Amino acid sequence: MHNPRTPAQRTRTGRRVVTAIAAMGLIGALAGCGGNAGSSGKTEIRFAYAAGDETFNTVLKAVADAYNAQAKGSTVRLDPLAGGMDYATAVKTMDATGNWPAIIDMRETRTYIAAGKLAPIPDQVTSLLDDNVYGKAEDGNVYVVPAGPLNGEIGINIVYDKDYFAEHGLKVPATYDEFVKLLQAVKANGDTPLATAAGEIWPSDQLWKPLASPVFARWSDKGGFWNAVEEGKASIKDLREPLERLKYITDNFVLDGWQSTTDAQTSTLLVNHKAVMATSSAGTGRLNDIQKVDPKFNAGLFIIPDDQGNLDVLKNAINGETATGLSISAQARKNGAQYQAAVDFLTYFYSVEAANVMEKSGGIAPNIKRSAEITRNTSVPGAQDYFDLLKNPKLVWYDNDPRSTRFSAFATFFRQARIEMQDGQTTLDQAIAKTQAEFDKTVKQG
Structure with missing residues (x-):
């Protein structure tokens, strides 16, 4: 290199x-x-x-x-x-x-x-x-x-306690507004709605990405959001609404201690009923891990929907942002x-x-x-939810493939900036300003 x-x-x-x-x-x-x-x-x-x-x-x-x-x-x-x-x-x-x-x-x-x-x-x-x-x-x-x-980021989803949902008459949300009402209903029961992690900075994407995906998806057929920012057609300010939503959810519905929680711990917190839902990027792997910890735990998963009820999911950006x-x-x-x-x-x-x-x-x-010839494993609780996601008519795949070879370094900076905003070290406006400055510097470096 x-x-x-x-x-x-x-x-x-x-x-x-x-x-x-x-x-x-x-x-x-x-x-x-x-x-x-x-x-x-x-x-x-x-x-x-x-x-x-x-x-x-x-x-x-x-x-x-x-x-x-x-x-x-x-x-x-x-x-x-x-x-x-x-x-x-x-x-x-x-x-x-x-x-x-x-x-x-x-x-x-x-x-x-x-x-x-x-x-x-x-x-x-x-x-x-x-x-x-x-x-x-x-x-x-x-x-x-x-x-x-996982086809890119379909693995970024919410894993939840199905038995709790059934006991309290709760349903998987069909729109973002319903997701917020779900969080509010769990909190009104005296329980913690959501466990998430930032002990390592990369799991912070698990809550952020679904909230930002509606903005990213609007730029899918225009070269992707990050390339539009590089060209001056968009800016970090366009992410204000999802950043506000991120801050609102963290302030009101997330289990305390998320700043030092590692990704693997969220499964334990869910199984031990410290929270009703948990963020994940492991997809069905998280469901398997939960079953090994507690075979009787009835887990499910869903993707946070956008305002219109679409499930906006980044494709496997082979040469870009996900690129794994x-x-x-x-x-x-x-x-x-x-x-x-x-x-x-x-x-x-x-x-x-x-x-x-x-x-x-x-x-x-x-x-x-030849997927039709595979003998599928549906024994793990929640696995069928994953297969259903692939068939969901509201599933919308989008592209967001940054051209910059230095994007991964910027992504790390952006994660840290969001975490600092979430825990009150900086304001939303400060987070936007310094993230834009870092992106501009990244572009200049090539």
């Missing part, structure tokens, strides 16, 4: 990062190369990924084991790294040390595409997928394919055997056989063209 610092400065920084990673127990990410021929004569490749919720980890292990049992010329070795913000640091460290795995759970995709760190994924793989779940980069190549079924999924490294491409092994594994990953392994392991398979 482009780096304006001197070689000596980059070396010193690289050493500091490696030291930090080692301190966090991530030094395993630096062990071994992208893949090589093992004692069996097979080509062994690494698959590095962010260790997420327990269900995701279990599903990946089951698929890797199933692949290795049937593969003739290759094997895949899982390399789980830290999740959350630490994962991006681990990837940067692998890049700095020239130690890329063959397959990687990608973040900041546009940046790494521009730096030539990723290899094109062939039609052999993409032809297996639903055409709506992957996209091409500006050069016409596909560099990232989905690791799961599986990629093949350019380093693996230099070794023909590693590249072919990576392609072979992804071909298996999007097969009906692998999909059935995922479902049996408690996950939901990616959206493949």
Whole structure:
């Protein structure tokens, strides 16, 4: 990647990062190369990924084991790294040390595409997928394919206590106004309506994104909201209403202590009846985790609707804002055997056989063209709610793909600015002003 610092400065920084990673127990990410021929004569490749919720980890292990049992010329070795913000640091460290795995759970995709760190994924793989779940980069190549079924941000939703709803005659809201009335009704019962998290800053998106999505969706066919801000056609001031709604909900309906709550804790708070609802970005993975903690807990999920009742959901912006999924490294491409092994594994990953392994392991398979042949796992409470969301006539997919390769750094700043506004450190006007200034600075930097 482009780096304006001197070689000596980059070396010193690289050493500091490696030291930090080692301190966090991530030094395993630096062990071994992208893949090589093992004692069996097979080509062994690494698959590095962010260790997420327990269900995701279990599903990946089951698929890797199933692949290795049937593969003739290759094997895949899982390399789980830290999740959350630490994962991006681990990837940067692998890049700095020239130690890329063959397959990687990608973040900041546009940046790494521009730096030539990723290899094109062939039609052999993409032809297996639903055409709506992957996209091409500006050069016409596909560099990232989905690791799961969430189609972008359909996994950002509200998980709730269905038994509580039934006991108190409450219903899943059909409009934003009904969502507010739902929060008010739970509070009137003397209970806490919502648990959310900001102990790590990235979960703060879980409440923000559904509130902002109606604004983002209006710019979907005009190049996306963030590109419109860059062009001067829109501004951060256009987000005033969702920011006001965010502040109102936090001030009145969110469980105290959200600033220090981690994402994983919200499941515990829900199961222990500290709150009736909880924000989530884990989709069905959160439902699986809840079932493991308390098999009798009757969980459900819904997406916060907009004023008209639409469920505005960001598509999997393959090269932009969400930009997460599986990629093949350019380093693996230099070794023909590693590249072919990576392609072979992804071909298996999007097969009906692998999909059935995922479902049996408690996950939901990616959206493949042969999805009708998958034996779906509907045993987990709330899983049917997810399938119903995919069929909901009010579901509106939108695009919001920033061009800036530095957008992820801005997104981190924006998250922190929102948190400071929510807990009263800054005013709404101050948050808007400094966020606009940061965005302008980001654009100038290229």
